[in-house]
Amino acid sequence: MDSEVVLRLDTGDVLVTFVPTAPEVLPGVVRPAGVPKVRLLARPESTPATAVGSLDVVAARLAADGVAVHPGLEALLDLPEAAPLLHTLETYLELACSAQATAEALHLHRTSLYYRLQRVELLAGTDLKDGTERLALHLALKVARAAGRLAGS
Known part of the structure; x- marks a missing residue:
């Protein structure tokens, strides 16, 4: 093991x-x-x-230690009106960044999805085209969920 x-x-x-x-x-x-x-x-x-998934185990451990993983996401977690953006980002990352699958899962037009993702990039100061940033954001979302900071945690 x-x-x-x-x-x-x-x-x-x-x-x-x-x-x-x-x-x-x-x-x-x-x-x-x-x-x-x-x-x-x-x-x-x-x-x-x-x-649970290995990433979930790591996230739970980091959440228990109070480790901040992505500073840009921290700002979004503190904004109640950012909940739909965070849900969109989490769904997008969980679905391997497939715009089509994410739009279908969220019942959005792809243009609306792209708009939300651009808002996330702007507000979090990130670039979703960067693989390292996507990994950091995904881990940060998992940590936030493990810490009970995401809606529906």
């Missing part, structure tokens, strides 16, 4: 990954002088990856 490995750096950055086992040390990795030791945390057996 895969184990969750959480790397917390002195800078406050968090890196989460999954490995086949949770070793005490990483073989073949030599820590240079001055680099702090990294604590490896195994995911509790009570939350197996098969119960």
